[in-house]
Amino acid sequence: MSESEEDATVRVLVADDQRVVREGLVTSLGVLPGVEVVGAAADGEQAVALVGRHRPQVVLMDLRMPRLDGVEATRRILAAYPATAVVVLTTYADDESILAALRAGAVGYLTKDAGREQIARALHAAAGGQAILDPAVQARLVAAAGPAPDAAPARPLPDGLTAREAEVLSLIATGRTNAQIASALVVSPSTVKTHINNIFAKTGVTGRAQAVHYAYTHGLAEPGVP
Secondary structure, eight states, X not given: OOHHHHHSOEEEEEEOSOHXXXXXXXXXXXXXXXXXXXXXXSSHHHHHHHHHHHOOSEEEEOSSOSSSOHHHHXXXXXXXXXXXXXXXXXXXXXXXXXXXXHHHXXXXXXXXXXXXXXXXXXXXXHHTTOOEEOHHHHHHHHHHHOOOOTTOOOOOOGGGOOHHHHXXXXXXXXXXXXXXXXXXXXXXXXXXXXXXXXXXXXXXXOSHHHHHHHHHHTTOSOXXXX
């Protein structure tokens, strides 16, 4: 984690129905620099209520919980508190779970074998508006998009995207920040932001994680390309 990330404290709410896991996350994240755990929820309904009370920047969300699951809790949180980001932390990395979480608006998806430093980086990334996907999850998205043809002919870009917007989208899929994209394309960060706003409007995605899935699904990003 960079010094700038450590200097910026991220307020986090943990949501997990397993008490041992929940308390372990609170303890391990609470000792990390730059992370403040403001609450812990045992189910989705409690998570929604605690977000309203504590207004965390990021919710670390389990998927399988009683009363209200993590997907629906994510939808409700983002509808009521759009400034809060949700990062899923779950045992499940199947296609259905991943896509359901991303469609609900989660900006990150990690499996529970992630280390606390990896989780902390994901929390800071989410607070900064970046998408973060576990490598295993990214591989599932690539697989779900289907194999790329060996020699596909040139075809129109989907949803009216321009060539530059497609280029920006492919860079988003590699995990680059707006500043890194601006540097790669030799344009200003404000220009990158304009391109991203246009991409979101044309494709109907609502966040960077959904944009990553869109890029793979439509052949605008290649697995393993940094």
